[in-house]
Amino acid sequence: MVTTELENGIRALELKAIQKCKRCKEIDALVIVRQESLCSECFDKYVRSKYIKRMESFRVRYAPNDTGVIVPTQTTLLIPLSFGVSSTALLNLISNQLKAQRQRSNGQTGYNCLVIHVDESCVDPSVPPQESISAVQERFSDIGTFRVVNIEDIYDFRNVAREVELDHGVDEEKGGSDTFDKKEVLMHLLSSLPSTTSRMDILSILRTRLIVEIAKKEGCAAVLWGDSTTRLAQKTLAETAKGRGFSIPWQTADGDSPFGIEFRYPVRDLLKNELVNYVSIPLPTSPKPLLPLCVAYSPDAKHTAANAASGRNITIDELMIQYFDGIETQYPSIVANVVSTAGKLKPLRRPAGINISCKICGLPGDGAGGDITLSALTLNAVTELNAESSMCYGCARAMHGAGAYDWPLEP
Amino acid sequence: MSSSISSSRPTQVTRLCARCTVARALILRPKTHERLCKSCFLAVFEEEIHSTITATSLFRRGDRVAIGASGGKDSTVLASVLKTLNERYDYGVTFVLLSIDEGIKGYRDDSLETVKRNAVQYEMELCIVSYAELYGWSMDQVVAQIGKKGNCTYCGVFRRQALDRGAEKLGITHVVTGHNADDIAETVLMNLLRGDLPRLHRCTSIVTESSSSPIARSKPLKYAYEKEIVLYAHHKQLDYFTTECIYSPEAFRGSARSLIKSLERVRPSAILDIVRSGEAFAGMVPESIQRSGYGSSADISGETDSGGGCGNGGGGRASGGEMLDMENELIATAKTKRLETKITLPTKQKNKGKQQTPKKVRDQKMSNCKKCGYLTSSDLCQACALLGGLNKNRPIRPIEVEVADS
Numbered sequence A: 001m002v003t004t005e006l007e008n009g010i011r012a013l014e015l016k017a018i019q020k021c022k023r024c025k026e027i028d029a030l031v032i033v034r035q036e037s038l039c040s041e042c043f044d045k046y047v048r049s050k051y052i053k054r055m056e057s058f059r060v061r062y063a064p065n066d067t068g069v070i071v072p073t074q075t076t077l078l079i080p081l082s083f084g085v086s087s088t089a090l091l092n093l094i095s096n097q098l099k100a101q102r103q104r105s106n107g108q109t110g111y112n113c114l115v116i117h118v119d120e121s122c123v124d125p126s127v128p129p130q131e132s133i134s135a136v137q138e139r140f141s142d143i144g145t146f147r148v149v150n151i152e153d154i155y156d157f158r159n160v161a162r163e164v165e166l167d168h169g170v171d172e173e174k175g176g177s178d179t180f181d182k183k184e185v186l187m188h189l190l191s192s193l194p195s196t197t198s199r200m201d202i203l204s205i206l207r208t209r210l211i212v213e214i215a216k217k218e219g220c221a222a223v224l225w226g227d228s229t230t231r232l233a234q235k236t237l238a239e240t241a242k243g244r245g246f247s248i249p250w251q252t253a254d255g256d257s258p259f260g261i262e263f264r265y266p267v268r269d270l271l272k273n274e275l276v277n278y279v280s281i282p283l284p285t286s287p288k289p290l291l292p293l294c295v296a297y298s299p300d301a302k303h304t305a306a307n308a309a310s311g312r313n314i315t316i317d318e319l320m321i322q323y324f325d326g327i328e329t330q331y332p333s334i335v336a337n338v339v340s341t342a343g344k345l346k347p348l349r350r351p352a353g354i355n356i357s358c359k360i361c362g363l364p365g366d367g368a369g370g371d372i373t374l375s376a377l378t379l380n381a382v383t384e385l386n387a388e389s390s391m392c393y394g395c396a397r398a399m400h401g402a403g404a405y406d407w408p409l410e411p
Numbered sequence B: 001m002s003s004s005i006s007s008s009r010p011t012q013v014t015r016l017c018a019r020c021t022v023a024r025a026l027i028l029r030p031k032t033h034e035r036l037c038k039s040c041f042l043a044v045f046e047e048e049i050h051s052t053i054t055a056t057s058l059f060r061r062g063d064r065v066a067i068g069a070s071g072g073k074d075s076t077v078l079a080s081v082l083k084t085l086n087e088r089y090d091y092g093v094t095f096v097l098l099s100i101d102e103g104i105k106g107y108r109d110d111s112l113e114t115v116k117r118n119a120v121q122y123e124m125e126l127c128i129v130s131y132a133e134l135y136g137w138s139m140d141q142v143v144a145q146i147g148k149k150g151n152c153t154y155c156g157v158f159r160r161q162a163l164d165r166g167a168e169k170l171g172i173t174h175v176v177t178g179h180n181a182d183d184i185a186e187t188v189l190m191n192l193l194r195g196d197l198p199r200l201h202r203c204t205s206i207v208t209e210s211s212s213s214p215i216a217r218s219k220p221l222k223y224a225y226e227k228e229i230v231l232y233a234h235h236k237q238l239d240y241f242t243t244e245c246i247y248s249p250e251a252f253r254g255s256a257r258s259l260i261k262s263l264e265r266v267r268p269s270a271i272l273d274i275v276r277s278g279e280a281f282a283g284m285v286p287e288s289i290q291r292s293g294y295g296s297s298a299d300i301s302g303e304t305d306s307g308g309g310c311g312n313g314g315g316g317r318a319s320g321g322e323m324l325d326m327e328n329e330l331i332a333t334a335k336t337k338r339l340e341t342k343i344t345l346p347t348k349q350k351n352k353g354k355q356q357t358p359k360k361v362r363d364q365k366m367s368n369c370k371k372c373g374y375l376t377s378s379d380l381c382q383a384c385a386l387l388g389g390l391n392k393n394r395p396i397r398p399i400e401v402e403v404a405d406s
């Protein structure tokens, strides 16, 4: 399947007859990247260079082991895989980096991967997780291990802090899975939320926290998120619109997260449509296009423009996805500039007296209670939100009006 | 997300007001989607503005404060509410109406008639400052000379100074403007889209005191929804002027505006939530960037310093022109940076295109404009710089200030 962006690119090239690639000036150009027509080889190099710039630090390193022998250090990185275009493209880039490392360093690599797909079929049954991950694993068998976890497994981590204190020897099966149905509890939590936007918001928080818990449990050095430039711009505006502006550095920046694990966004310098092209055409590093592996990707917008404008049945996240998908072709630099602007924002210093993290999202609180914005709400809302002062503003907003629920994690 | 999960909340069947539970609910409150009776809606709307004023200690007893009045819904509601609250809570503040006559036929001449009636209705003194008297150019004349593109820049700069000069004439140091929550949310998104960090830092603060102006501006309606302002004006039967500025707003604002409208439809609290995020951004912009400006023309446009003027109206949609300009500017900057990198570091190709920001951060040192004496960071103030361009094609007229009381 060839995407619209690619078709446009090809059509544009046909009009001007066949053009040579602007970089190598030898091979016929196949795609247009930021006003430059490139052949598949130069395009492959372009994408790789953008990735490598962010991943250079994960090179092969050596250190003495227990017996004093110098050996390559073992690093595991967690890669959440959604079966979308960006995270699938990321696996190909990782695979190539590891191949190159093996060639240069006697078969040694700088790291290996734990690829996790979070199965959300209890909420959205459109992605068949087991067969999809098998197909991806077959293609990238050389990069590490692959695993599917269920979103409701977040309830296995409800006493994470206590379990760590008690020792690792505790039988994990006795986490309480007999006493209650995790899936049912999660469904109840989500259905108690006031709107689809809240549900999607909270679901994505649970996904992030589940991935973080697994990464910590498995001793991973970092989580590599597959967000493209376009996705990071979407997130920046969506989080702003959900009252989570304070959390943007933690959701878009490379570096230590407040969860005690490093976050990286290795394809942050590539636009979504560039990654769509990357998985759609035969490349020197992947002669067979990756697109069939991207089962969660659809070239069509999820909502019609009219639906998006009317706000019906669409969430804030989806609205922002459509907005940036709409402008990235015409205004790629503006999209990139939003991300670079977000990157200059520094985390807020915690307000005095607020020293606990938000119990929902786990991020350092922004002092949701007693704030001027909240006092401008109706009196009812002020009392309720103040009662939820252990939440940040965005989470208090998402949970506002929710019925009784069982929250899986401790602050 | 599939529809397998549906809200378990019962649908509201009661027809009684959610606040007083006595009267019949007639109004679906846009901000919270609560059903209220008319008098509870009016009361809640006023109380929220009162709490904004008291929580920020906006006024002191004995203050003389100018209301930037355009005759439009925002400033008319602002004047009405401030009169009500001033009497109800005995603020002890004297409010004065300050209007700008931009010289736009069919828009401002008619709206000024509204302001004159408001002055009588609210028993407030009125002062009108006109561009024609102040600068020798009405907006109609400016547009006739430069066309519609970029005219909002002229209007914004002229208005800012005109408000200052009017306030100065009145001996007033505090001007309140009719900016509402929608305007502020829109500005937050617009500044993110334009990558304007200094503005992102200051656009949500209730009071803006600027080194380039002796007059403090404040926005008592910063948490009030545009839709509620309209409802309030309607139910109080306020006399206001509905036509919006005939010269359309810039593309970024149009783009941000349609986004805000869609967001509000998805989740009514979104406007308030964006204002809240904007308040967080204020503390997140690094100090080195907070007070800086940058040299491009974008610097002087886009601040909703309209005093209830065109920044509050204008249903215009993105023409795309301004976004395309910025796109091209960003590409040009990236290319220049690449070239510089190539020249200085011919072997290090991997630094290509690393920097994408077009901003030239510089400190602002304030002095007086060499022409008119207004505070500025360069030789000429922005208004005189713009006037210089305009006057090239026309004999220069003396700049004078005239204040007309009514």
Ligand SMILES: [Zn+2]
Pocket: A358, A359, A360, A361, A362, A363, A391, A392, A393, A394, A395, A396
């Ligand atoms: Zn939170």
Ligand SMILES: [Zn+2]
Pocket: B017, B018, B019, B020, B021, B022, B023, B036, B037, B038, B039, B040, B041
């Ligand atoms: Zn009532």
